[in-house]
Amino acid sequence: MREFAYRRATQVRDALTLVAEHDGAQYLGGGTNLVDLMKNGVETPDCLVDVRHLPLDGVRETPDGGLVLGASTTNSDAAAHPEVRRRYPALSQAVLAGASGQLRNMATVGGNLLQRTRCAYFADLSEPCNKRVPGSGCPAINGAHHNHAILDWTGHCVATHPSDMAVALTAFDAVVRYETLDGAGEIPLAEFYLPVGDRPDRETALPPGALITAVALPASAVARRSRYRKVRERASYAFATVSVAAALDVHDGLVRNVRIALGGVASRPWRARTAETVLWDGPATADRFRAAAEAELAAAEPLRDNGYKVTLARNLIEAVLTELSGKKGDR
Template sequence: MKPFAYLRAGTADEAIEAFGSHPEAQFLGGGTNLVDLMKLGVAAPELLIDVSRLPLDTVEETPEGGLDIGATVRNSDLAAHPAVRGRYPALSQALLSGASGQLRNTATTGGNLLQRTRCPYFQDPSKPCNKREPGTGCPAREGAHRDLAVLGHSAHCVATHPSDMAVALAALDAVVRLRGADGTRSVPVTDFHRLPGDSPERDTVIRPGELVTGITLPPRPAGTRSAYRKARDRASYAFALASVAAVVRVEDGVVADAALAFGGLAHRPWRARAAEDVLRGAPATPETFARAADAELAAAEPLRDNGFKVTLARNLAVDVLSHLAASSDGAGGAEGDRTPS
């Protein structure tokens, strides 16, 4: 075990200041990913700055009718929150499909956003990996890549982002709140995670020393329905081979508005803008949904062993959208009514 120092921060400013004095420091929330990476020898921070006790553990209404979610809110608490279940069911469903109950009780909102890929080459220090050690290569391209990316990958990296929560947040137009030595800023979730390009070691646009302080969910128009669906190799505690988060508003049998995001297919949650363009103003039918999914997935570049992901994602999208459209036909009540689990 490599030695490291530990500091429990009392305030966000204290945490940020400590990071500035230790360039190899890392913030520690629930530790459900970082501690594993330390055990594997992938991460070796010289200082762990514990931010799990900061007063960022509340879910509050915004004046506009949305929600402000603190970075240290536990995944299980967020999934069970009445406002999340009632108005943003896709987020609750995504959280409940991730990890195990024990891990959800520990994992934090901020940490979930920042978790790193489960690519086996990244997690094995004996293997080359551009994400872990830039310039060493990406053996996954010709090696074991069944679970890896079919969209947005590069010659340098084909890893996928593992979060379920982040996929739902991408479809819900959430915004990440950040705080650093230079002040605060907000970044849309859809811009927060990066595609690998030639710098796959950078997962996000977060700057050194910046701390995720929370997430803001915008209000949803009346009649909006949302849902999250995930396909995986086993029924529990497995990462997505493909997943879909959809947010839809149907009026008189026509898609008035739609947002769609895929998980398990790319280096970041994949917001399906091309599919959304097809959906808006079109009849809310399975034929429209299939055409929309095909428009988005036409950009896929599957590798030797993961072409099945394209078909899987297409079928998931059509199924989720069809269920949401059916629940919108004359349905009243809360957004979560009759959405698929």
């Protein structure tokens, strides 16, 4: 076992200072991803700064009708909160669809957003991986990739982002709040995850040493009528093959507001803005829903063994929107 130092922070400033003072230090929340990667030898921090006990937990309402989720709030507490369930039901459903109950009890909101985008090759030190060693190669492109990306991938990495929570948060225009030694900042979740590019080891736009303190959800009337649906290879504790977070407002048969985000299709949660544009002010029909899905997926570039994801994503978008529109699904 590789030795590392452990420090427990009691204030945000203390945590920031400890990370700044120790080369190779990382923040430790629930540890459900980081500790696993340390066991595999993928992550090798010299110091862990425990932030689980910082005063950053809880869910609070904002004056405009939104919510703020503290970064150290457990996934279980976030999913069970009555206002999350009432105002953003797709978010609650997404969190409950992720991992197991035991992991949700440990995992935190901030840690969930920072879990590594990964596949089996990333965790296997005997294989090259551009996320571990930039420039070493991506064996998944010609190897086992049936559950990999179909959108926005590059020859440097084809892994998909694993977070269910982040998909729902992306649909609802969430904003990530953080602290640094130079002060506070925030990043819209739509800009939080970086495109793969030629450096897939760089995953987020957080400044070096920054600590996530909260995730803010703006007020959203349409979010109250939302769903999250996840297709996976087994009933529990599996990453999404494809997932959809959607919200829909229909008035007099026309779409007045719509939000769609996809999981399991790209290196980051995928906001389906093309599909949303097709749907705005149009008829809320299955034909229109399918056309919107096809427009979004026109940019898909499936690999040798994952072309089925295009059909799956199209059908899933149509099914969720049909459910939200109150239709029975007849075309």
